[in-house]
Amino acid sequence: MKTSMINKLSFLTVLSLLVCISVYAQEKASPAATASGEIDGATITINYSSPGVKGRQIWGDLVPFGKxxxxxxxDATTFETDKDIKVEGETLPAGKYSFFIIPGEEESVFIFNSVAKQWGAYDYDESKDVLRVTVPSMESSTMEERLVYEVVEDGFEVRWEYGMAKANIE
Known part of the structure; x- marks a missing residue:
């Protein structure tokens, strides 16, 4: 009886250790991240999952141009502002939006969609767009292994691999 109880406890201990090691050994492929800041009195918050390059060609391949x-x-990236703002000179009312991009080699389209909670772009509905703005697509000399959003003094940037784009906010 005593041996049976010891065997059960030993088995459960080993099983628990294996589960813990497995959980901690796995790095999240696309960890959650947040970029936030204040521009002209408006608090901007961008919530996104940050995939890695992992040796892949990103722009025009993994992320096709024109789509x-x-x-x-x-989940789709979300963009939230607590006050009305102007993005590239166009008004975006205070609120929470899903944020999409149509990347291009020379310019990209930033899309603010009224359906804030959605998985990826699978159910994306253009008729729910609140604002679309066109911004220049740029190349960076710095490699960003993980997708990064940053709220800067006069707008926000998105950077990944050697690509970047920025929208001005006032």
Missing amino acids: VWRAGAN
Whole structure:
């Protein structure tokens, strides 16, 4: 009886250790990230999942040019502002939006969609777009292994691999 109990406890201990090691050993492929900041009194918050390059060609390959992209991984990226702002001179009312990008070699389209919670771009509905703005597509000399959003003094940037784009906000 005593041996049976010891065997059960030993088995459960080993099983628990294996589960813990497995959970901690797995790196999230696209960890959640947040970029936030204040521009002219408006608080901007961008929530996204940050995929890695992992040796892949990103722009024009993994992320095709000319097609709506969820601007991150997993759930669609969200963009939230607590005050009305102007993005590239166009008004975006205070609120929470899903954020998509149509990447291009020379310019990209930033899309703010009224359906804030959606998985990827699978159910993306253009008729729900609140604002679309065109911004220059640029090349960076710095490699970004993970997708990065950054709220800067006069707007926000998105950078990944050697590509970047920025929208001005006032």
